[in-house]
Amino acid sequence: MTAPTPRRRGRPGHDQDAVLSAAVRLFNEQGYDATSMFDIAESLGITKSSVYHHISGKEQLLQMAMDRALDGLFEAAEDVRGTGLPAIERLERLIRRSVLVLAERFEFVTVLLRVRGNTEVEQHALTRRREFDTVVTELVKQAQAEGGVRPDVDPATAARLLLGMVNSLTEWYKPRPGGAEAIADAVSSIAFEGLRM
Amino acid sequence: MTAPTPRRRGRPGHDQDAVLSAAVRLFNEQGYDATSMFDIAESLGITKSSVYHHISGKEQLLQMAMDRALDGLFEAAEDVRGTGLPAIERLERLIRRSVLVLAERFEFVTVLLRVRGNTEVEQHALTRRREFDTVVTELVKQAQAEGGVRPDVDPATAARLLLGMVNSLTEWYKPRPGGAEAIADAVSSIAFEGLRM
DNA sequence: ATCTCTACCGAACGTTCGGTCGGTTATCAA
DNA sequence: TTGATAACCGACCGAACGTTCGGTAGAGAT
Numbered sequence: 001m002t003a004p005t006p007r008r009r010g011r012p013g014h015d016q017d018a019v020l021s022a023a024v025r026l027f028n029e030q031g032y033d034a035t036s037m038f039d040i041a042e043s044l045g046i047t048k049s050s051v052y053h054h055i056s057g058k059e060q061l062l063q064m065a066m067d068r069a070l071d072g073l074f075e076a077a078e079d080v081r082g083t084g085l086p087a088i089e090r091l092e093r094l095i096r097r098s099v100l101v102l103a104e105r106f107e108f109v110t111v112l113l114r115v116r117g118n119t120e121v122e123q124h125a126l127t128r129r130r131e132f133d134t135v136v137t138e139l140v141k142q143a144q145a146e147g148g149v150r151p152d153v154d155p156a157t158a159a160r161l162l163l164g165m166v167n168s169l170t171e172w173y174k175p176r177p178g179g180a181e182a183i184a185d186a187v188s189s190i191a192f193e194g195l196r197m
Numbered sequence: 198m199t200a201p202t203p204r205r206r207g208r209p210g211h212d213q214d215a216v217l218s219a220a221v222r223l224f225n226e227q228g229y230d231a232t233s234m235f236d237i238a239e240s241l242g243i244t245k246s247s248v249y250h251h252i253s254g255k256e257q258l259l260q261m262a263m264d265r266a267l268d269g270l271f272e273a274a275e276d277v278r279g280t281g282l283p284a285i286e287r288l289e290r291l292i293r294r295s296v297l298v299l300a301e302r303f304e305f306v307t308v309l310l311r312v313r314g315n316t317e318v319e320q321h322a323l324t325r326r327r328e329f330d331t332v333v334t335e336l337v338k339q340a341q342a343e344g345g346v347r348p349d350v351d352p353a354t355a356a357r358l359l360l361g362m363v364n365s366l367t368e369w370y371k372p373r374p375g376g377a378e379a380i381a382d383a384v385s386s387i388a389f390e391g392l393r394m
Numbered sequence: 395a396t397c398t399c400t401a402c403c404g405a406a407c408g409t410t411c412g413g414t415c416g417g418t419t420a421t422c423a424a
Numbered sequence: 425t426t427g428a429t430a431a432c433c434g435a436c437c438g439a440a441c442g443t444t445c446g447g448t449a450g451a452g453a454t
Contacts, residue, residue: 010400011450031313033230037442049444050402058442088393114311116228150386150394157383158392164365165358172357186354189347194391195355196285197347207430208420234412246414247432255412 014044019054023061024107032062032114059121062111066125069112070132072101077135088148091139092192096184098166103173103180110170136163162191211241216251220258221304229259229311256318259308263322266309267329269298274332285345288336289389293381295363300370300377307367333360359388 022043026035037058041048055061076097080090102109112129115122137159143149149158165187173183219240223232234255238245252258273294277287299306309326312319334356340346346355362384370380 008400009398009452011402013401013450015400029313030315031228031230033228034313034315036440038440046401047403048442049404052443053401116226116231118227118231148394149392150390153383153386153392154379157380158387160365160369161362161384161387162392164363164368165361168357168361168364171361182351183354186350187358189350190355190358190388190391192391192393193347194387194389195346195350195359196389197345205430206422206428208432210420210431212431233410235410243431244433245412246434249413250431 014046014054016054018044019051020061020064021107024065024111027062027065028107028110032111059119062115063121063125065108065111066115066121069101069105069108070125070128072105072109073098073132074128076101077132086148087139087143087146091136091143091149092188094136094139095162095166095191096188098163099169099184099187100180102166102169103175103183106170106173106175109167113167113170133159133163165191211243211251213251215241216248217258217261218304221262221308224259224262225304225307229308256316259312260318262305262308263312263318266298266302266305267322267325269302269306270295270329271325273298274329283345284336284340284343288333288340288346289385291333291336292359292363292388293385295360296366296381296384297377299363299366300372300380303367303370303372306364310364310367330356330360362388 019040023040026039026043037048037051041051077094080094080097083090112125115125117123117126137156140149140155140158144151144155169183216237220232220237223236223240234245234248238248274291277291277294280287309322312322314320314323334353337346337352337355341348341352366380
């Protein structure tokens with residue numbers, strides 16, 4: 001039923017994806033800096049030096065993790081852009097899709113949202129993040145112009161608060177079947193209709 | 198006009214508060230782990246060993262920063278508890294007050310919101326944070342019972358999303374006169390009345 | 395049986411880190 | 425002038441870190 005495992009040559013063991021998974025899990029549990037290459041190796045049952053057979057260094061693991069997160073988000077933005085819907089509808093769909101991406105690629109997005117721009121790799125990721133923020137801001141602005149969104153809130157502030165809600169999932173979301181859709185409903189409900197009865 | 202500087206004895210120089218301020222600024226710029234005691238010393242124009250004259254260790258700086266943040270939040274919770282207002286009003290006031298605390302003690306709260314519980318000190322802070330979350334959750338629950346909040350959202354989820362909005366300020370807020378109140382308005386407006394017109 | 399491929403290991407490297415120690419310098423009070 | 429007080433410094437230590445290197449182990453292919 002599962003995908004047929006393509007017989008691999010050479011000595012059996014871990015591959016790059018296994019190392020990435022283990023690394024990302026530890027990054028989120030302890031933080032990137034607090035996770036040593038020894039920790040990653042130990043969690044796989046191999047030695048430190050063996051890890052370097054699969055990857056070029058610690059930073060590559062960070063890079064790969066952040067790319068998987070950002071690719072998912074921009075894919076969602078691109079998909080929504082294609083629809084000819086009113087801006088408010090596109091905004092709501094993008095927010096919902098963002099929740100789903102965050103749930104699907106949970107650990108990768110969590111890594112992304114914690115980097116502070118200490119290295120060039122991190123700074124590049126922060127730049128892409130800011131680009132995504134801009135997409136949302138423009139959507140709010142356009143929705144205001146079309147009369148779909150209340151005009152008394154600053155678009156940039158609204159975008160940041162919306163994304164703040166969504167991104168907060170990395171702090172408390174526990175994967176569960178159907179859980180992501182329920183949260184997407186809650187986000188959409190609160191953000192667009194409000195909590196008050 | 199300013200507070201009269203109480204003549205201090207001994208050689209003039211920095212005090213514990215100056216060290217804490219410098220440390221917290223660097224923690225937020227680079228992250229706690231990525232900030233070395235040398236970095237802190239350098240930013241004050243003194244040597245590493247001189248820093249230890251003011252504090253017992255790196256972790257104490259973290260502890261002090263987190264305590265200042267948590268004390269502010271619980272003070273706000275306590276103040277709101279005293280009013281005999283309906284739960285929905287108490288909830289809204291606590292959310293607004295939280296925005297103001299976050300703005301006032303911006304750098305301390307930012308430190309707090311980034312710890313992952315790697316040490317006992319961090320875990321204790323996380324426990325207090327969770328206690329604050331519970332206060333908000335209970336307020337949502339009570340507001341629902343009183344008919345002030347729509348009954349179709351899970352109280353715990355709503356509380357997390359509300360705090361997610363508020364806490365996201367640490368990612369983008371720039372101190373500005375009157376800026377905090379404007380953001381408190383935006384948060385309150387979006388969260389309670391909704392973005393849609 | 396041999397070749398090739400992939401995965402793995404032990405030992406060591408240079409560096410950085412948090413922290414310690416004994417001694418020095420500058421100010422105020424008596 | 426002397427003593428107390430507070431701030432500071434240079435030199436050092438042990439541990440942990442990311443990374444490198446030369447060599448080994450086990451599997452499929454020829």
